[in-house]
Amino acid sequence: MTEVRLHNVLATAPRARRASALSAAITFGWRGMLKVKHVPEQLMDVTLTPVLFVLMFTYLFGGAIAGSTAEYLDYLLPGILVMSVLFTTVYSGVSLNTDLTKGVVDRFRSLPIWRPAPLVGALLGDSLRYLVAGTVIVVLGVALGYRPGAGVGGVVLALALVIVFAFALSWVFTTLGLLLRSPNAVMNAGFMGIFPLTFLSNVFVDPETLPGPLEAFVEVNPISVLATASRGLMEGNVESADIAVVLGTAALLTAVFAPLTTHLYRTRA
Amino acid sequence: MSFAQQRGRNSMSGNALAIEASGLVKSFGDTRAVDGVDLAVRAGSVYGVLGPNGAGKTTTIRMLSTLLRPEGGSARVLGHDIVTEADQVRGLISLTGQLASVDEELTGRENLVLLGRLLGLTWRAAKGRAADLLDAFGLTDAAGRLVKHYSGGMRRRLDIAASIVVRREVMFLDEPTTGLDPRSRNQVWDIIRAFAAEGTTILLCTQYLDEADQLADGIAVIDQGRVIAEGTPSQLKASVGSGALHVRLLDPDQRPEAERLLSRALSTVHLEPDPAALSAPCADGDRGAEAVAELSRAGVRVASFSLGQPSLDEVFLALTGHPAEDQTEDAEIAEEERA
Numbered sequence: 001m002t003e004v005r006l007h008n009v010l011a012t013a014p015r016a017r018r019a020s021a022l023s024a025a026i027t028f029g030w031r032g033m034l035k036v037k038h039v040p041e042q043l044m045d046v047t048l049t050p051v052l053f054v055l056m057f058t059y060l061f062g063g064a065i066a067g068s069t070a071e072y073l074d075y076l077l078p079g080i081l082v083m084s085v086l087f088t089t090v091y092s093g094v095s096l097n098t099d100l101t102k103g104v105v106d107r108f109r110s111l112p113i114w115r116p117a118p119l120v121g122a123l124l125g126d127s128l129r130y131l132v133a134g135t136v137i138v139v140l141g142v143a144l145g146y147r148p149g150a151g152v153g154g155v156v157l158a159l160a161l162v163i164v165f166a167f168a169l170s171w172v173f174t175t176l177g178l179l180l181r182s183p184n185a186v187m188n189a190g191f192m193g194i195f196p197l198t199f200l201s202n203v204f205v206d207p208e209t210l211p212g213p214l215e216a217f218v219e220v221n222p223i224s225v226l227a228t229a230s231r232g233l234m235e236g237n238v239e240s241a242d243i244a245v246v247l248g249t250a251a252l253l254t255a256v257f258a259p260l261t262t263h264l265y266r267t268r269a
Numbered sequence: 270m271s272f273a274q275q276r277g278r279n280s281m282s283g284n285a286l287a288i289e290a291s292g293l294v295k296s297f298g299d300t301r302a303v304d305g306v307d308l309a310v311r312a313g314s315v316y317g318v319l320g321p322n323g324a325g326k327t328t329t330i331r332m333l334s335t336l337l338r339p340e341g342g343s344a345r346v347l348g349h350d351i352v353t354e355a356d357q358v359r360g361l362i363s364l365t366g367q368l369a370s371v372d373e374e375l376t377g378r379e380n381l382v383l384l385g386r387l388l389g390l391t392w393r394a395a396k397g398r399a400a401d402l403l404d405a406f407g408l409t410d411a412a413g414r415l416v417k418h419y420s421g422g423m424r425r426r427l428d429i430a431a432s433i434v435v436r437r438e439v440m441f442l443d444e445p446t447t448g449l450d451p452r453s454r455n456q457v458w459d460i461i462r463a464f465a466a467e468g469t470t471i472l473l474c475t476q477y478l479d480e481a482d483q484l485a486d487g488i489a490v491i492d493q494g495r496v497i498a499e500g501t502p503s504q505l506k507a508s509v510g511s512g513a514l515h516v517r518l519l520d521p522d523q524r525p526e527a528e529r530l531l532s533r534a535l536s537t538v539h540l541e542p543d544p545a546a547l548s549a550p551c552a553d554g555d556r557g558a559e560a561v562a563e564l565s566r567a568g569v570r571v572a573s574f575s576l577g578q579p580s581l582d583e584v585f586l587a588l589t590g591h592p593a594e595d596q597t598e599d600a601e602i603a604e605e606e607r608a
Contacts, residue, residue: 005404010464014435103371110359
């Protein structure tokens with residue numbers, strides 16, 4: 001480190017230009033992907049847990065619930081796809097909370113960039129994880145004998161719908177990530193919410209077998225609607241009303257929780 | 270001629286103020302972390318904000334760099350209000366926080382490219398700039414390693430390199446050498462001097478009195494959220510009055526004996542945190558030399574001694590009635606986290 005080189009590097013410092021909102025968000029998405037590249041193990045929980053769920057539910061409960069494992073797999077697979085991707089959204093809140101304990105957030109917040117860029121970018125990066133989680137489930141399902149009626153196109157559409165919903169739901173967990181003290185607290189609170197919501201849906205069982213009040217709840221649970229829409233897309237008999245409900249819920253979640261997250265990120269001491 | 274004077278002469282910026290703050294207030298819970306701070310920092314100068322942990326330095330710097338909104342008072346950076354024109358302010362400043370403001374889970378190169386992109390450079394320009402910075406800061410060999418495996422000194426250099434990815438008018442440095450070994454500290458000081466020579470305005474928070482003495486043109490001493498003294502390093506020293514005799518003994522067990530002898534020759538003796546060191550105010554060089562001779566005649570073995578102007582440590586003690594470094598570690602950070 002010589003004075004001359006220091007002097008040169010100061011003298012040649014380029015002028016800043018304001019990065020566009022999109023470019024800033026994409027740069028933060030790139031940051032998220034670099035972290036996966038450096039620590040690929042963090043994709044393990046994204047992939048391993050859903051694999052266990054598929055195997056366990058298909059072979060342990062399949063016969064009891066649907067009469068045969070093959071029939072149950074047809075019902076279960078789109079639902080498990082929903083579940084595994086939605087479980088992954090909790091990690092968005094956990095990793096934001098982890099970020100906040102580091103000094104680098106101070107630098108980000110002192111940059112002249114579009115305010116929500118770090119958050120939108122991180123969620124764009126996380127969407128890659130959602131894609132990985134979803135793809136693993138579909139590939140495993142096909143290996144076990146699942147044959148989607150609508151073919152590859154239907155699967156891609158279902159995956160896209162689930163990821164859009166997951167992106168919207170992540171804002172709830174990033175809000176949680178900014179309100180709670182530790183990454184563990186975010187993880188616990190997150191799963192305390194997402195776990196019952198997922199099980200009290202039609203992901204695993206047909207709601208017609210449930211007691212009345214529970215059935216009523218399961219019918220209106222947006223996760224049920226998302227599972228139904230995914231089944232429809234994969235089988236080729238989707239009802240557009242279901243898709244409208246899913247996209248409407250996603251828009252509502254984003255409209256409420258994205259500004260809330262941005263506000264909390266900006267004002268948190 | 271001191272470094273600061275040299276630069277003062279070369280500076281072209283005249284008397285324009287780069288940072289003006291008046292009556293800044295910020296509380297966390299019941300604690301008033303900053304309780305009416307006024308600052309006036311000339312453009313192109315290095316201004317030291319000096320105080321112990323928990324004095325309100327970090328909170329002040331976080332308000333000036335738009336991370337915290339003040340509850341009272343106002344401040345302008347190069348004429349832009351930190352609250353109503355926060356975005357313009359962000360376009361002119363860079364912040365190097367107390368915790369290293371780099372991403373530990375990325376490599377050194379990736380950190381710099383990331384910032385270059387966020388500051389509007391193209392991928393190509395961001396990569397080129399990153400390579401130049403890594404070279405200038407002696408980090409080329411470590412460029413591809415994750416920052417969490419860097420030493421403290423390397424991390425700090427990367428942190429400072431990250432502050433000059435693009436041209437910045439005002440730099441905020443919050444305790445840039447805390448926790449560094451002496452060699453790394455000297456490197457950081459050289460970097461800060463180079464920045465200052467380029468005419469960048471620097472606000473430097475530090476709890477090290479010699480750091481402010483070495484680098485700053487002007488100093489505000491801050492304690493319990495208030496500015497309790499302001500001036501050039503020599504003005505502050507002069508305000509305390511006399512110089513002091515510093516003695517370091519070979520054998521700490523002899524300190525009580527040395528204290529007795531020195532207090533007879535020079536009145537009040539101060540025991541330093543180092544168990545072998547002590548000091549006493551002493552305006553007259555002959556009397557100081559005589560006191561040291563007295564020690565060696567009495568068989569107290571002296572490892573080293575010096576006679577000179579008061580250190581900023583003594584200034585702080587004289588101004589506040591307590592030494593600079595006796596407060597709870599990281600009290601200020603803890604306060605912010607509770608908030």
